[in-house]
Amino acid sequence: xxxxxxxxxxxxxxxxxxxxxxxxxxxxxxxxxxxxxxxxxxxxxxxxxxxxxxxxxxxxxxxxxxxxxxxxxxxxxxxxxxxxxxxxxxxxxxxxxxxxxxxxxxxxxxxxxxxxxxxxxxxxxxxxxxxxxxxxxxxxxxxxxxxxxxxxxxxxxxxxxxxxxxxxxxxxxxxxxxxxxxxxxxxxxxxxxxxxxxxxxxxxxxxxxxxxxxxxxxxxxxxxxxxxxxxxxxxxxxxxxxxxxxxxxxxxxxxxxxxxxxxxxxxxxxxxxxxxxxxx
Numbered sequence: 052x053x054x055x056x057x058x059x060x061x062x063x064x065x066x067x068x069x070x071x072x073x074x075x076x077x078x079x080x081x082x083x084x085x086x087x088x089x090x091x092x093x094x095x096x097x098x099x100x101x102x103x104x105x106x107x108x109x110x111x112x113x114x115x116x117x118x119x120x121x122x123x124x125x126x127x128x129x130x131x132x133x134x135x136x137x138x139x140x141x142x143x144x145x146x147x148x149x150x151x152x153x154x155x156x157x158x159x160x161x162x163x164x165x166x167x168x169x170x171x172x173x174x175x176x177x178x179x180x181x182x183x184x185x186x187x188x189x190x191x192x193x194x195x196x197x198x199x200x201x202x203x204x205x206x207x208x209x210x211x212x213x214x215x216x217x218x219x220x221x222x223x224x225x226x227x228x229x230x231x232x233x234x235x236x237x238x239x240x241x242x243x244x245x246x247x248x249x250x251x252x253x254x255x256x257x258x259x260x261x262x263x264x265x266x267x268x269x270x271x272x273x274x275x276x277x278x279x280x281x282x283x284x285x286x287x288x289x290x291x292x293x294x295x296x297x298x299x300x301x302x303x304x305x306x307x308x309x310x311x312x313x314x315x316x317x318x319x320x321x322x323x324x325x326x327x328x329x330x331x
Contacts, residue, residue: 090223090225096208096209097212097213097223098210099212105229108171108172109167114165114168117204118161118164120234120238121156121157121160124149125157127149131149131150132150148202149202151198153195155191155192158185158195159181159185159192160204164232174229175227175229176227176230202237204233204235204238205231206230208231209225210225210227
């Protein structure tokens with residue numbers, strides 16, 4: 052279902068977000084995020100501020116392909132466990148990760164893909180909805196989501212929302228997570244060839260490499276200030292740009308014997324030629 056827009060892409064599997072527990076101490080009186088007792092979980096983002104870049108409308112047949120891939124990986128994991136017991140060999144970390152996929156996880160993934168197809172990629176069900184739709188317990192649903200996220204079939208983003216309340220200051224509370232489905236790169240090697248994404252043509256790879264090289268060459272020829280603005284983003288880029296501008300200004304002020312202008316240099320040569328011609 053595309054690539055996540057927090058950097059480059061999220062092509063393939065993304066790192067699993069560690070689960071954080073609520074602190075045992077009482078929350079802040081205002082209800083605002085508190086470092087030791089927050090009603091809002093760590094890594095949460097306010098609902099309505101990021102969904103436009105997080106959700107992507109799935110392509111035609113894409114959700115069906117992802118579900119078939121998950122079922123294939125479920126079978127592959129069972130086969131890996133059987134081979135490990137039969138041959139007495141130790142599984143690699145990647146293989147052990149694939150063997151964690153369960154039938155309950157695939158069922159939860161199927162419901163998320165159904166919601167993605169029906170809601171144009173906008174998927175933010177509650178645990179209660181997933182439990183009711185899959186006939187599984189909340190604990191099983193939570194474990195299934197962790198497994199899917201760990202393998203790379205899902206990216207999950209926690210969300211919070213503002214709520215009305217008495218007294219000064221804003222108040223927040225946790226709301227349902229946002230989900231986005233992927234085909235993890237880790238699983239592609241265990242899929243049949245016809246289920247794997249088509250490889251990028253060699254000529255396309257060559258064109259992309261040439262484009263990157265051309266951009267780097269152009270940036271290398273820019274003044275320091277413009278190069279910093281092109282290569283860096285955010286506050287650091289602004290600081291470095293100001294620093295480079297100050298260095299350039301100082302270097303210009305320190306020049307005492309500057310290089311002659313090109314036109315005056317040409318005139319000087321032309322003058323020598325004319326003198327020579329007159330002497331003849």
